[in-house]
Amino acid sequence: MGTGRAPVVIGDAAWSWEWTIGSGALADQLAVQGFIAVAADLYSGLGPNGGNWDSFEGIDAALRAAGKLTPEEAILRYKAAYDYGVKLPRASGKVATVGFCAGGTYSFPLRGRGT
Numbered sequence: 001m002g003t004g005r006a007p008v009v010i011g012d013a014a015w016s017w018e019w020t021i022g023s024g025a026l027a028d029q030l031a032v033q034g035f036i037a038v039a040a041d042l043y044s045g046l047g048p049n050g051g052n053w054d055s056f057e058g059i060d061a062a063l064r065a066a067g068k069l070t071p072e073e074a075i076l077r078y079k080a081a082y083d084y085g086v087k088l089p090r091a092s093g094k095v096a097t098v099g100f101c102a103g104g105t106y107s108f109p110l111r112g113r114g115t
Contacts, residue, residue, distance in 0.1 A: 007094035008036045008085035010078065010110060012103035026098075038085035040078040040106070042066045071106075078106045 009030050027037035046065040047055030056062040069077075078097075086095060097107035 005092040010097045040081040
């Protein structure tokens with residue numbers, strides 16, 4: 001939501017769940033405030049028939065599947081989101097990570113990668 005350079009905020013896919021954030025998704029709120037919000041994808045390939053988030057029958061099934069990711073695989077997915085975000089043309093070079101529960105745990109290995 002803008003044309004100028006902006007800091008990147010890396011988080012988890014829970015940003016889009018209304019039951020965790022409320023009526024306005026956190027990623028949308030960050031974008032309105034001038035940030036580039038990038039969510040790590042912890043679900044692609046884990047759904048039925050190798051599907052993504054949309055292939056799960058509900059949130060419980062998605063959470064059970066993501067819970068089977070090894071910490072190493074989850075961190076690789078967060079690092080992929082980080083690498084994607086910092087290469088966006090509008091990225092200013094400043095990066096923050098946010099998360100709660102497992103998302104908070106996985107955000108720690110990314111600290112120090114940006115400024």
